[in-house]
Amino acid sequence: MATILITGAAGSIGTAVTPLLRAAGHRLRLLDVTPPSASGPADEVLLASATDDAAMHAAAAGTDLVVHLASHAAERTWRQIVDLNVESARVALDAARDAGSAILLASSVHAAGFVPSDEAGDGMPRARPDTYYGFSKVVSEALGDLYADRFGMRIVNARIMTFGDRPHTARSRSTWLSAADFARVVEAALTAPVGNAIVWGVSANTRRTVSLEPGRAIGYEPQDDAEAHVHALAAELGLASPDDIPPVGSDPLGGIFVDLPLGGPGP
Ligand SMILES: NC(=O)c1ccc[n+]([C@@H]2O[C@H](COP(=O)([O-])OP(=O)(O)OC[C@H]3O[C@@H](n4cnc5c(N)ncnc54)[C@H](O)[C@@H]3O)[C@@H](O)[C@H]2O)c1
Structure with missing residues (x-):
């Protein structure tokens, strides 16, 4: 049983993963600027900003793992991205370091959005961000290197692909990440070695084009496969089969993100 701080806990990933981590026996601290709907009576709820150094240090004290999800999760203006995504990554790393805690940072496929799907390779392609949003996730990964090398921290940057209850687009037949598999990423981050591991946040989709090997190196073995939902997906897309x-x-x-106006509102 571990004590885990989740920032951005009221968002889509936090809401879905909170019950799974609670059921696994972990003690949860849920931090967000809005109340997390999935909080339970035993959880500590902290209404604070992930950019607030003092609040984050207090929240991380005594934890085993910080799961940093708070972020704009789509394209925004440069100023918005820097003020929340870049700033909160640094604050979360400082708080985890001073707490002696490991940290899981929510990077994104959009850190490498311009990599052709069929050239993602067996390891991790280098960063090729598709938006200011994707750039902020490159910063998360680079800060991970900085803090792992300087302070000997245990850090995982998960390049989350497409989180959801099931795949809803043709692309997500390849890129889907289930809640249960994200919970498995969290469990792997609890025991990850010193260093900054960059892994794909993706389920074991038959049609995936990215490698599971970087995740396996830290003990992440996904179990779900988008193929289990292809009939529902075809029906949703209006296709016969x-x-x-x-x-x-x-x-x-990066899918449609490569064509978004830079700095404009994302989907
Ligand atoms: N959902 C996906 O498919 C996906 C894909 C790639 C990466 N990610 C990353 O995963 C993380 C979580 O994604 P999500 O889909 O749950 O996003 P979301 O937008 O649903 O949730 C983000 C949460 O952060 C909170 N937040 C905003 N500003 C905050 C602040 N200053 N302090 C504390 N909390 C704040 C919001 O209130 C919200 O609850 C994000 O970092 C996102 O970039 C998500």
Whole structure:
């Protein structure tokens, strides 16, 4: 049983993963600027900003792991991205370091959004951000290197692909990440070695184009597969059969993000 601080706990990932981590026996501290709907009576709820150094240090004290999810989760202006995503990554790392805690940072596929899907390779492709949002996740990964090298911290940056209850787009037949598998990333981060491990936050999708090996190196073994949902997906897309769902081919990993106006509102 571990004590885990989750920032951005009221968001879509926090809401879905909180019950799973609680059921696994972990003690949870849920920090957000809005009340997390998935909080339970035994959870500590902290209404504070992840950019607030003092609040984050108090929240991280005595934890085994900080799961840093608080962020704009789509494209925003440069100023918005820097003020929340970049700033909170630094604050979360400082708080985890001073607490002696490991940290899991929510990076994103958009850190490497311009990598062609069929060129993602067996390891981790280098960063090729598709937006200011993706750039902020490159910063998260680079700060991870800085803090691991300077302070000997245990850090995981998960390049989350497409989180959801099931795949809802043709692309997410390859990129889907289930809540149960994200909970497995969290469990792996609890025991990750010293260093900054960059792993794909993706389920064991038959059609994935990215490698599970970087995750396996820290003990992350996903169990879910988008193929279990292809009939529902085909129906949702108005297609007669899963065979009609178009493959990602050489499309950029970042999907539609590569065509968003830079700094404009994301989806
Ligand atoms: N959902 C995905 O498919 C996906 C994919 C790649 C990466 N990610 C990353 O995973 C993380 C969580 O994603 P999500 O989909 O749950 O996002 P979300 O937008 O649903 O939730 C973000 C949460 O952060 C909170 N927040 C905003 N500003 C805050 C602040 N100053 N202090 C504390 N909390 C604050 C919001 O209130 C919200 O509850 C994000 O970092 C996102 O970039 C998500």
